[in-house]
Amino acid sequence: MTSTVSKNGGARASVPKQILNRLDKLDQRFDRLDAKVDAVHRDVLELRAELVSVIDPKYRPLLAVGSRTIACLAVCILAACGGEAEPVAPVQPPPAPPPEQPPVTVRFVYASPSDRPFNAEYSAGIERALVSIREWYGEQLGGRTFTLQSSAPEWCQMAAPHESFITPPGYPYVWDAVETAVQDCVPLASGGDPHVWVVYADVMEPCADSYGLGRGGGGLAFMGAWDLEGLSDPEWDHCGGGVLGFGRWIGGLGHEIGHAFGLPHPPGCDAGLSTCDREALMAVGFVAWPDTYLREDEKKILLEGPFMNTTSSSEGG
Numbered sequence: 165m166t167s168t169v170s171k172n173g174g175a176r177a178s179v180p181k182q183i184l185n186r187l188d189k190l191d192q193r194f195d196r197l198d199a200k201v202d203a204v205h206r207d208v209l210e211l212r213a214e215l216v217s218v219i220d221p222k223y224r225p226l227l228a229v230g231s232r233t234i235a236c237l238a239v240c241i242l243a244a245c246g247g248e249a250e251p252v253a254p255v256q257p258p259p260a261p262p263p264e265q266p267p268v269t270v271r272f273v274y275a276s277p278s279d280r281p282f283n284a285e286y287s288a289g290i291e292r293a294l295v296s297i298r299e300w301y302g303e304q305l306g307g308r309t310f311t312l313q314s315s316a317p318e319w320c321q322m323a324a325p326h327e328s329f330i331t332p333p334g335y336p337y338v339w340d341a342v343e344t345a346v347q348d349c350v351p352l353a354s355g356g357d358p359h360v361w362v363v364y365a366d367v368m369e370p371c372a373d374s375y376g377l378g379r380g381g382g383g384l385a386f387m388g389a390w391d392l393e394g395l396s397d398p399e400w401d402h403c404g405g406g407v408l409g410f411g412r413w414i415g416g417l418g419h420e421i422g423h424a425f426g427l428p429h430p431p432g433c434d435a436g437l438s439t440c441d442r443e444a445l446m447a448v449g450f451v452a453w454p455d456t457y458l459r460e461d462e463k464k465i466l467l468e469g470p471f472m473n474t475t476s477s478s479e480g481g
């Protein structure tokens with residue numbers, strides 16, 4: 165150890181003599197203490213060497229039964245002095261902490277029937293939408309948002325042809341047909357799954373279909389070719405309803421992923437009451453996205469749940 169007080173003559177000239185005297189006395193005390201510390205350190209090294217020789221491996225079982233003092237000394241002193249000593253097995257290792265649950269991530273899947281090829285514009289449209297809606301949730305939730313499994317959708321070529329999804333044999337809703345077929349590629353599941361799944365299926369439903377895609381709930385959301393067109397073609401006129409722009413379809417994703425995260429429609433909306441908060445995202449405000457909002461009760465649900473587990477400034481994928 166060395167003193168940190170400067171003995172430089174030039175510097176000393178500018179310091180009052182009374183202060184210098186006291187500093188010199190402190191220096192002397194420091195030197196004496198330094199010598200004692202060195203002696204203690206040498207003793208500790210000797211003790212450590214002796215301990216290491218005493219606790220020869222064949223005697224180490226003693227550490228676990230009767231020699232608590234030696235065991236404690238061995239563990240404490242060897243740990244404190246570190247370095248060259250042989251490692252000593254701890255007497256009672258602490259129990260292993262429970263394995264940490266991985267954070268829930270959102271997985272986007274672009275699923276094509278067997279007779280529809282990969283469409284790069286569809287994939288790019290999904291990618292723009294997922295980045296935009298993730299940021300928007302972050303803005304609504306004071307910076308909290310969801311974690312993406314990947315910044316681009318995973319592509320799945322399903323084994324079944326397009327027609328089988330429009331009139332699915334044995335399935336009342338096209339949702340079920342897609343949920344089954346997409347298992348060809350990904351282990352999609354709801355409940356207890358560390359993922360929320362958003363599946364964009366290239367299935368063009370008839371305009372009259374009221375039980376189709378564009379739905380969400382329980383950790384899953386399914387979107388259809390209406391959405392894929394809306395996200396990739398700015399002139400897309402859905403079922404003669406007029407050109408609505410990308411925002412309508414990004415907002416649609418925001419609404420359905422909200423259901424996947426467990427959000428219901430606002431109170432009174434399903435019953436058609438005038439008290440329905442219509443401009444909220446989870447009502448019909450999604451058509452005007454981004455000029456819509458999450459309600460305070462919805463924010464509470466999201467912030468207390470497992471899905472908003474990162475910040476919008478961090479990497480998403």
Ligand SMILES: [Zn+2]
Nearest residue numbers: 419423429446
């Ligand atoms: Zn809804």
